[in-house]
Amino acid sequence: xxxxxxxxxxxxxxxxxxxxxxxxxxxxxxxxxxxxxxxxxxxxxxxxxxxxxxxxxxxxxxxxxxxxxxxxxxxxxxxxxxxxxxxxxxxxxxxxxxxxxxxxxxxxxxxxxxxxxxxxxxxxxxxxxxxxxxxxxxxxxxxxxxxxxxxxxxxxxxxxxxxxxxxxxxxxxxxxxxxxxxxxxxxxxxxxxxxxxxxxxxxxxxxxxxxxxxxxxxxxxxxxxxxxxxxxxxxxxxxxxxxxxxxxxxxxxxxxxxxxxxxxxxxxxxxxxxxxxxxxxxxxxxxxxxxxxxxxxxxxxxxxxxxxxxxxxxxxxxxxxxxxxxxxxxxxxxxxxxxxxxxxxxxxxxxxxxxxxxxxxxxxx
Amino acid sequence: xxxxxxxxxxxxxxxxxxxxxxxxxxxxxxxxxxxxxxxxxxxxxxxxxxxxxxxxxxxxxxxxxxxxxxxxxxxxxxxxxxxxxxxxxxxxxxxxxxxxxxxxxxxxxxxxxxxxxxxxxxxxxxxxxxxxxxxxxxxxxxxxxxxxxxxxxxxxxxxxxxxxxxxxxxxxxxxxxxxxxxxxxxxxxxxxxxxxxxxxxxxxxxxxxxxxxxxxxxxxxxxxxxxxxxxxxxxxxxxxxxxxxxxxxxxxxxxxxxxxxxxxxxxxxxxxxxxxxxxxxxxxxxxxxxxxxxxxxxxxxxxxxxxxxxxxxxxxxxxxxxxxxxxxxxxxxxxxxxxxxxxxxxxxxxxxxxxxxxxxxxxxx
Numbered sequence: 147x148x149x150x151x152x153x154x155x156x157x158x159x160x161x162x163x164x165x166x167x168x169x170x171x172x173x174x175x176x177x178x179x180x181x182x183x184x185x186x187x188x189x190x191x192x193x194x195x196x197x198x199x200x201x202x203x204x205x206x207x208x209x210x211x212x213x214x215x216x217x218x219x220x221x222x223x224x225x226x227x228x229x230x231x232x233x234x235x236x237x238x239x240x241x242x243x244x245x246x247x248x249x250x251x252x253x254x255x256x257x258x259x260x261x262x263x264x265x266x267x268x269x270x271x272x273x274x275x276x277x278x279x280x281x282x283x284x285x286x287x288x289x290x291x292x293x294x295x296x297x298x299x300x301x302x303x304x305x306x307x308x309x310x311x312x313x314x315x316x317x318x319x320x321x322x323x324x325x326x327x328x329x330x331x332x333x334x335x336x337x338x339x340x341x342x343x344x345x346x347x348x349x350x351x352x353x354x355x356x357x358x359x360x361x362x363x364x365x366x367x368x369x370x371x372x373x374x375x376x377x378x379x380x381x382x383x384x385x386x387x388x389x390x391x392x393x394x395x396x397x398x399x400x401x402x403x404x405x406x407x408x409x410x411x412x413x414x415x416x417x418x419x420x421x422x423x424x425x426x427x428x429x430x431x432x433x434x435x436x437x438x439x440x441x442x443x444x445x446x447x448x449x450x451x452x453x454x455x456x457x458x459x460x461x462x463x464x465x466x467x468x469x470x471x472x473x474x475x476x477x478x479x480x481x482x483x484x485x486x487x488x489x490x491x492x493x494x495x496x497x498x499x500x501x502x503x504x505x506x507x508x509x510x511x
Numbered sequence: 512x513x514x515x516x517x518x519x520x521x522x523x524x525x526x527x528x529x530x531x532x533x534x535x536x537x538x539x540x541x542x543x544x545x546x547x548x549x550x551x552x553x554x555x556x557x558x559x560x561x562x563x564x565x566x567x568x569x570x571x572x573x574x575x576x577x578x579x580x581x582x583x584x585x586x587x588x589x590x591x592x593x594x595x596x597x598x599x600x601x602x603x604x605x606x607x608x609x610x611x612x613x614x615x616x617x618x619x620x621x622x623x624x625x626x627x628x629x630x631x632x633x634x635x636x637x638x639x640x641x642x643x644x645x646x647x648x649x650x651x652x653x654x655x656x657x658x659x660x661x662x663x664x665x666x667x668x669x670x671x672x673x674x675x676x677x678x679x680x681x682x683x684x685x686x687x688x689x690x691x692x693x694x695x696x697x698x699x700x701x702x703x704x705x706x707x708x709x710x711x712x713x714x715x716x717x718x719x720x721x722x723x724x725x726x727x728x729x730x731x732x733x734x735x736x737x738x739x740x741x742x743x744x745x746x747x748x749x750x751x752x753x754x755x756x757x758x759x760x761x762x763x764x765x766x767x768x769x770x771x772x773x774x775x776x777x778x779x780x781x782x783x784x785x786x787x788x789x790x791x792x793x794x795x796x797x798x799x800x801x802x803x804x805x806x807x808x809x810x811x812x813x814x815x816x817x818x819x820x821x822x823x824x825x826x827x828x829x830x831x832x833x834x835x836x837x838x839x840x841x842x843x844x845x846x847x848x849x850x851x852x853x854x855x856x857x858x859x860x861x862x863x864x865x866x867x868x869x870x871x872x873x874x875x876x
Contacts, residue, residue, distance in 0.1 A: 225590055226620040226804040255590040256621045260805055283766075296822055298831035303822055313765050321765065323758040329751055348751055355828025373826070379745055379755055382828075386694055386713055386751070390744055393688040393837045396822070400678055400686065401648075404814045405805050411821050439591040440625055440770050449769045456776050457661055457668055457761070461738070463720025463747075466663035472758045 149492035153511040155484060158196060159184045161498065164507045165199065166235075169206040170213040175238035182237045182268035187488045190479035191324075193333035194269045197494045201266070202235065203501055210425045211235055211265045217242075225250050227259045228406050233425035236267030240286075244273040244432045248280055251434035260406035261430040266290070270310035271324030271473075277434045278314050281443045285433035286310045289403040292412040293368070294328045295375045296396075297382075297389040300355035302368075302375030303412045306331055307398035312473070314437065316447035318454040322473025327395040328376040332368075335361040335376075348381035350374065357382045403429035514857035518876040520849060523561060524549045526863065529872045530564065531600075534571040535578040540603035547602045547633035552853045555844035556689075558698035559634045562859045566631070567600065568866055575790045576600055576630045582607075590615050592624045593771050598790035601632030605651075609638040609797045613645055616799035625771035626795040631655070635675035636689030636838075642799045643679050646808045650798035651675045654768040657777040658733070659693045660740045661761075662747075662754040665720035667733075667740030668777045671696055672763035677838070679802065681812035683819040687838025692760040693741040697733075700726040700741075713746035715739065722747045768794035 159180050166176035179202070187195030205211035215234030219227055227246055231239040243259040250257025267273070270286045277284025290305030306326040313321040330349050338345045344359035352358040353373035367374045379391030403410035408429025416424045437446045454471050462469065483489075490498075495511075502509035524545050531541035544567070552560030570576035580599025584592055592611055596604040608624040615622025632638070635651045642649025655670030671691040678686040695714050703710045709724035717723040718738035732739045744756025768775035773794025781789045802811045819836050827834065848854075855863075860876075867874035 221805065223620045223804050226801070228805045254619065255588045256623055258621055258800065258804075283770075295828075296825070296834050298828050298834050299822075300826040300828045300831075303825050311762055313762075321761070323762055325752075325755045325758060329745065346750060351828065355826075355831065379752055380694065381751065385711060386746060387690075387744055389835070389837070390690045393690060396686065396837065397676055397678075397688055399818065400815070404811065404818060405648075405802065407806050407810070407814070410814065410818050413821075435623065436591070437770065439588050439623075440586065440593045441772050445772070446769065449772070449775065450765070453761075453764065453769060453775050456778075457664075460661070460668050461665040461720075463660075463663055463665045463716065466665075466720065469661050469663050470754070472754070472761065 150489035151492055151495040152487040153490055153495070154487050155184050155188055157511045158187065158488060161502070161507070161509060161511060162196060162199060165203065165501060165505060168505045168507050169203065171206070171235065172214070175235060178241045179235050179237040182272050185272055186269045187490070188480045188483050189269070189271070189476040190483070191269055191476070192491070193331060196498060197491065198266070199501060200497055203505070205265065208423060210423050225254045225256055225258065229259065229261045231261050231264035233263055233265070236265040236428065236430070239264055240267045240273050240430055240432070243430065244276045244284070244286065244434075247432045247434040248277055248282065248284075251277075251282055251436045252280065255436045255439035256434065258431070258433045260402065260432070262406035262408035262427065263425065264408070264428045264430060265426050266428065267430055269324060270308040271312065271322055271476075273432055274310040274312040274324070275320070275322060278312050278320050281314050281437060283314070283435040283437060284312045285431075287398045287402045287431040289399050289408070289410065289414060289429055291415060293332055293376045294378055294395055295351050295355060297378065297384065297392045298355075300353075301373045304392075304395045304399055305414070306376065307395045307402070309394065309398060313450065314443070314447060315450040315454065318451045319471070319474055319477045321450070321454070321471060322476065324473070327379055327391055327398060329379050329381060329391065330376065332365075332376060335364055339365055348377060348386070350376050351382065398431075402431040405429075405431065515854035516857055516860040517852040518855055518860065519852050520549050520553055522876045523552065523853065526867070526872070526874060526876060527561060527564060530568065530866060530870060533870045533872050534568065536571070536600065537579070540600060543606045544600050544602040547637050550637055551634045552855070553845045553848050554634070554636070554841040555848070556634055556841070557856065558696060561863060562856065563631070564866060565862055568870070570630065573788060575788050590619045590621055590623065594624065594626045596626050596629035598628055598630070598792075601630040601793065601795070604629055605632045605638050605795055605797070608795065609641045609649070609651065609799075612797045612799040613642055613647065613649075616647055616801045617645065620801045620804035622799045624797045625767065626797075627771035627773035627792065628790065629773070629793045629795055630791050631793065632795055634689060635673040636677065636687055638797055639675040639677040639689070640685070640687060643677050643685050646679050646802060648679070648800040648802060649677045650796075652763045652767045652796040654764050654773070654775065654779060654794055656780060658697055658741045659743055659760055660716050660720060662743065662749065662757045663720075665718075666738045669757075669760045669764055670779070671741065672760045672767070674759065674763060678815065679808070679812060680815040680819065683816045684836070684839055684842045686815070686819070686836060687841065689838070692744055692756055692763060694744050694746060694756065695741065697730075697741065700729055704730055713742060713751070715741050716747065763796075767796040770794075770796065
């Protein structure tokens with residue numbers, strides 16, 4: 147077990163808001179961005195929480211993320227919109243885009259909003275879940291940094307391109323699918339590397355495109371751009387249907403990057419010929435579907451509850467004790483961490499303190 | 512290599528139309544149903560082609576599939592519709608539903624149509640691909656017969672619930688993802704069983720919910736309803752993210768069954784207390800998204816071509832020679848089989864002849 151420092155969500159959120167404000171981000175945008183980060187920590191998705199604060203700080207300082215972007219709606223119809231994020235933070239524009247898709251779905255049954263020229267938007271599930279309080283089905287996708295090797299490929303060409311869908315329920319907790327389309331995220335390799343453990347064959351490939359158990363080598367290859375990377379859901383080749391995970395990753399790239407005209411595949415995070423980073427030009431895809439357009443919400447919610455109970459109450463595999471519904475673990479973790487605090491990695495917590503000193507922002511966690 | 516009989520698509524299609532007509536299916540519906548079946552054979556998805564003709568014949572004879580269903584549009588808005596298929600064949604209602612979703616997308620940017628009280632609709636990709644000639648993005652999903660075990664479960668509760676998405680391109684072949692959300696379909700186990708080969712661990716579980724290499728046992732357990740079944744994409748447990756495949760299967764069940772109010776999870780294909788089959792009450796989900804709502808179609812198509820070339824031209828893994836785009840193999844197979852004929856399994860061909868004799872339909876393949 148690595149060293150942990152317990153912090154409270156509210157204080158952590160306030161600290162992040164102050165950091166963003168100090169970097170000239172308008173208060174409303176600072177709040178949304180802090181919310182998305184701390185929500186990840188509350189849900190137990192530590193890789194996407196304040197562990198990433200440094201990257202946002204650096205992005206704002208380097209000017210690849212703009213505190214005052216010239217965001218604009220490029221195209222809009224009754225049910226669709228395309229927003230250019232102007233190289234701003236990914237979270238505020240995504241919050242606005244998802245709200246817009248919800249408004250459209252309220253009026254017209256469905257709403258789809260795509261975003262281009264954006265940055266890392268945090269956890270995909272955050273935006274999908276925004277539809278829940280309106281009793282609608284929410285969807286969110288994004289392309290991402292290049293880490294995933296296509297089936298039969300040698301080099302990473304796609305991102306871990308997540309898909310998130312949230313569906314309202316009655317008595318049961320909402321269904322919240324929030325999944326990278328790779329078998330595992332990069333962070334999982336980092337954990338195994340720190341513990342000096344072999345990773346299972348099927349998570350990643352070496353620089354020749356051959357499956358490997360050597361996490362350190364894969365991570366090292368990323369840094370040196372030697373080739374290889376994470377495998378899509380289903381693993382290497384077609385034996386366990388890795389081509390399906392690859393297909394899902396590609397689909398996300400199409401909907402969230404090609405459709406809005408953002409950078410796609412391995413053209414994201416461009417650099418100048420001198421190696422200076424330019425804005426990432428990521429793209430996102432947000433969708434909302436009204437349930438009431440198809441059937442009354444109460445009946446839908448009761449059926450969702452029945453479906454969930456049917457799955458959870460079905461017999462368990464030998465040595466298994468519980469069948470989960472997607473989002474359930476994260477809801478339980480949120481309850482635990484809201485009550486007991488968020489166990490931050492000691493290194494992450496030390497970096498927050500470093501940021502506090504560098505930016506002269508009060509650290510009171 | 513099993514015995515094959517070469518038949519021509521056109522003659523096969525005509526035979527299927529005659530069979531359906533003989534069973535009192537109206538000509539227009541007979542044509543669509545035959546088209547969907549033969550298209551599967553052309554694309555090389557033999558499990559979903561005329562190998563299933565017997566099941567449709569039996570379904571129509573038993574009255575669980577109606578030749579003259581009372582199909583009706585239960586609810587409709589500008590962008591959405593819900594159709595009750597009246598226990599008719601899955602193909603004609605799905606063809607109509609997808610056309611309706613395309614019409615809506617032409618007018619309003621997006622269109623979603625769900626169907627309940629339906630039957631097996633053939634290959635999911637057929638309907639998604641209908642959007643291509645309108646330069647739109649098509650989507651199709653359905654729930655299906657109960658074969659898939661949820662993560663940590665012992666019994667199959669979900670179907671192989673496929674997801675199909677088709678995206679238009681310029682010079683390159685369209686992107687057509689058409690994937691079951693299980694690691695492999697049941698048919699793959701049947702092939703291994705015939706060859707008396709062990710299946711890889713990660714495809715299926717035994718009756719205790721434990722991964723097994725014994726295909727025969729899994730198939731036998733299906734018949735005897737002893738438990739176990741196919742594993743979701745990603746395999747058993749969470750090590751290779753089987754919970755993601757399970758989540759996708761569940762998502763398809765929600766969108767195609769819970770949303771229209773069809774039978775969901777393992778409530779599909781109900782029977783009377785005496786064991787007599789009742790209509791399957793399957794549900795489908797069709798969607799169309801206009802590209803032009805976001806960006807001009809020409810630019811979109813060029814970018815799709817660039818993305819595809821980028822992937823295909825990227826370096827290959829050791830011992831690999833080619834990176835595929837989804838749908839590519841099926842387009843090539845269609846070209847081959849259109850030219851050289853469809854190699855039907857000898858047993859399947861013998862059954863077609865048996866159907867011809869039983870129904871007194873001319874067999875001239």
